[in-house]
Amino acid sequence: MTETNGARRIDGRRLLVASHNKGKIRELEFLLGGLKMDLVTAGELGLPEPPETGTTFVENARIKALAAATAAGEVALSDDSGLCVEALDGAPGVYTADWAGPDRDWDRAMRLVEEELFKVGARAPEQRRARFVSLLCLAWPDGHTQEYLGEREGTLVWPPRRGPIAYGYDPVFMPEGETRTFGEMNAEEKHGSIWGAPGPLSHRARSVEKLVAAAFPEGIRP
Amino acid sequence: MRPSRRAFDELRPVTLERGVSKHAEGSCLVKFGDTHVLCTASLEERVPPWLRGGGKGWVTAEYGMLPRSTGDRMRREAAAGKQSGRSLEIQRLIGRSLRAVVDLVALGERQITVDCDVIQADGGTRTAAITGGFVALSECLAWMRARNMIGDKVLKDHVAAISCGIYKGTPVLDLDYAEDSTAETDANFVMTGAGGIVEIQGTAEGAPFSEEEFAALMALARGGIAQLVDLQKLTVA
Numbered sequence: 001m002t003e004t005n006g007a008r009r010i011d012g013r014r015l016l017v018a019s020h021n022k023g024k025i026r027e028l029e030f031l032l033g034g035l036k037m038d039l040v041t042a043g044e045l046g047l048p049e050p051p052e053t054g055t056t057f058v059e060n061a062r063i064k065a066l067a068a069a070t071a072a073g074e075v076a077l078s079d080d081s082g083l084c085v086e087a088l089d090g091a092p093g094v095y096t097a098d099w100a101g102p103d104r105d106w107d108r109a110m111r112l113v114e115e116e117l118f119k120v121g122a123r124a125p126e127q128r129r130a131r132f133v134s135l136l137c138l139a140w141p142d143g144h145t146q147e148y149l150g151e152r153e154g155t156l157v158w159p160p161r162r163g164p165i166a167y168g169y170d171p172v173f174m175p176e177g178e179t180r181t182f183g184e185m186n187a188e189e190k191h192g193s194i195w196g197a198p199g200p201l202s203h204r205a206r207s208v209e210k211l212v213a214a215a216f217p218e219g220i221r222p
Numbered sequence: 223m224r225p226s227r228r229a230f231d232e233l234r235p236v237t238l239e240r241g242v243s244k245h246a247e248g249s250c251l252v253k254f255g256d257t258h259v260l261c262t263a264s265l266e267e268r269v270p271p272w273l274r275g276g277g278k279g280w281v282t283a284e285y286g287m288l289p290r291s292t293g294d295r296m297r298r299e300a301a302a303g304k305q306s307g308r309s310l311e312i313q314r315l316i317g318r319s320l321r322a323v324v325d326l327v328a329l330g331e332r333q334i335t336v337d338c339d340v341i342q343a344d345g346g347t348r349t350a351a352i353t354g355g356f357v358a359l360s361e362c363l364a365w366m367r368a369r370n371m372i373g374d375k376v377l378k379d380h381v382a383a384i385s386c387g388i389y390k391g392t393p394v395l396d397l398d399y400a401e402d403s404t405a406e407t408d409a410n411f412v413m414t415g416a417g418g419i420v421e422i423q424g425t426a427e428g429a430p431f432s433e434e435e436f437a438a439l440m441a442l443a444r445g446g447i448a449q450l451v452d453l454q455k456l457t458v459a
Contacts, residue, residue, distance in 0.1 A: 002239040003457040005449060007232075058456050089374060135456075149452045210452070 003058075006146030009215050010075050010138070014038045018068030018078040018139075020049050023167040028079065030187050031208040035220050042068050042076075057082065057094055057135035058147055065139035073141050077211070081134040081204065083169045085113060085156065087122040093133075096169070107160075110172050114158050128156045132173060132182075132203040136211050146215060150207025157181060175202075224389065225400040226255070233384070233396045233446055238354060238457040240361050247334075248362030250457075252354025255398055256344035261354040263362035266333045279329030281359065283316035285309050285351060287340040312348045313338070315421060319352045319412045320359055322420045323379045329372060334362055345399040349383035349410055353450050356381050360458050380415035382450035386439040388431060393438040395446045407431040411443035415451045 013036060019025055020043050029039060042049070050067040054060040057080045064078035082096030092099045092113065100109035122128050134150040153176045160171035163184035170190075171183030182190050182202070191205040201209070212220070226234070234255030243249035248263035269280050286309060289295050299305050305313075316338060336359055338351035359377075366372045387397045387405035397405055409424035424436065 002237060003453050004235060004237040005233060005453055007235065147456055149455055 003147075006138075006144065006215075008138075008140065008144060008146060009217060010037075011217065012075070013217075014040060014074070016045070016068055016072055016074055016076040017041045018047075018064045018076040024079055024081070027167075027187075027191075027204055028077075028208070031191060031205055032212075035212065035216065037216065037220065042072075045072055047071050052080075052094075055094060057133055058137070060094060061135045061137035061147065062139065062145050065137040065145060066143065069139040069141050070143075075141075076139050078137045078139070079134055079204065079207070080137070081132065083113075083173065084131050084133060085117070086129040086131075087120050087127055088113070088116050091116070100168075106168055110160055110169060113156065113169070113172070117156065125155045130154060130156050130173065132169075134202075134204040134207040136207045138211065138215055148207045148210040148214065150201075150203040150205065150210065152176075152201070152203040152206065154178075224394060226398055228394075228396075230392055230394045231442055231445060233449060234398060236353075236450065236453060238357050238453055240357050240457055246358070246362075247365040248358040248360065250354040250357035250361065252350045252357070254344075254346050254350040254353075254396065256342060257346050257350050257398075258340070258342040259347060259350045259354055260339045260341055261351060261358040262337050263355075263358040264335045264337070265362055265366065266335070269331050269333050273331070275331075277331065278326045279324075279331055280326065280333045281317065281321050281324050281329070281336065282333065283313045283320060283336040283338060283351075283355060285313035285316060285338045285340075285348070287343060287347070291340045291343045312351070315348060315410075315412070315423075316351050316355055319381050319383065319420050320355055322412075323356070323377055323381045323414055324359075325376050325378055328376045334359060343399070345397050345402040346385045349385050349396075349412075352381065352383035352412055353454070357454055357457055360454075364458075379418070380451045380454050381412065381420060382415075382447045382454060383410060383412040384443050384446040384450065385410050386442045386446075388435060388439070393435060393442055395442040407435065407439070409436075409439050409443075411440070411447065413444065413447045415455075417444065417448075 015037050052060040061078045061080035065076045068076035082093050084090040084093050099112050100106050132152045136148040139145045154174050156172050157174050161181045161184050162171045174181045190202050192201040237253040239251045242251045243262050246262035247265045250261045252259050336355045340347045363376050385397045387408035389401045389405045407426045412420040
């Protein structure tokens with residue numbers, strides 16, 4: 001594996017989001033909404049969804065972003081994300097969505113994690129530490145990529161605690177320093193105020209903050 | 223304007239390439255711009271005599287520069303029969319930095335030696351060595367873990383290092399040789415992924431520097447190290 005910090009910036013005002021996942025697109029729209037950047041999704045352009053054959057977040061993020069960038073001939077942004085549970089050696093990790101099965105049954109996915117934690121005897125909060133990872137990849141049609149990592153530490157609670165929007169494992173993830181799960185927070189509370197003010201940021205807000213600072217045109221932040 | 227035309231808070235292009243050695247349990251070729259350092263991590267099933275029977279392992283480092291890593295050929299230290307004071311000081315810094323993030327008890331009674339050899343020097347060789355040495359070390363630990371020699375809690379955090387300095391009155395990040403040789407102040411920062419400080423080395427050349435200037439350097443270092451740790455995570459993950 002070779003990793004290089006890239007220094008390219010997007011020079012247009014339009015960004016292709018290489019995702020077909022509605023929850024993910026909604027979060028990216030929320031996080032990038034205040035910027036003067038038009039988002040268009042892979043679904044709107046009728047681009048196919050490439051198989052995610054990688055074994056790391058980086059590999060999968062690159063597969064998705066490069067597929068969209070080369071097919072559409074423009075800069076594309078992908079997000080590969082997941083939940084890494086410490087007591088489960090980082091599982092489900094890159095296979096986070098797979099644990100929900102083909103019909104994306106998140107209740108099943110959360111129950112599976114709980115069963116695995118039970119098997120290894122992880123009952124106390126300190127044995128139930130987990131982190132959410134968001135790995136953003138920006139890809140250019142010539143094959144160049146740049147990656148941005150966002151992480152949020154927390155613990156897993158059971159039973160799931162839902163709220164206004166239940167997305168993925170949010171109802172069982174309680175971020176460090178909080179008394180509520182991501183599932184019980186609205187978007188502002190989950191992602192925090194990302195432009196400068198300190199706040200309890202989500203993993204995706206953190207990766208987006210790095211992406212915008214490093215690769216968006218100068219002066220695009222509100 | 224910096225000689226490299228970089229922004230004051232901009233790192234040089236940084237590359238971490240792991241798995242570059244056929245023989246070593248862990249390895250990384252690290253490049254901070256034109257500074258290139260080869261780091262290998264070697265495992266030995268024994269510890270130094272003063273640690274024997276203590277149930278603890280050890281992580282140590284050695285540092286050296288190849289003769290033509292510099293503008294003029296440098297005499298090999300082997301030819302002089304001993305290491306220079308500078309090499310000794312740097313290798314101790316690398317060893318301390320890596321040990322700061324290793325649980326030596328969880329490692330067990332064995333030693334990992336991280337060798338850092340400078341192929342090409344253009345400023346910041348010690349900070350590149352620490353940053354790349356961590357990748358070699360973590361690859362070595364992954365090698366051990368795949369063989370059930372250790373559990374997964376040996377590494378407590380990431381560690382990386384960067385230099386900052388005051389160049390023509392402006393605090394700047396990641397000095398290259400052109401800046402390093404003329405900077406009024408230069409400082410090396412070693413920090414963990416969680417932001418903990420492992421070591422700070424700071425020196426003024428000529429005029430002393432103020433606490434405010436130090437705080438500016440510290441803030442630059444924090445930003446640079448956060449980027450390096452992200453890159454380490456991408457490389458190791």
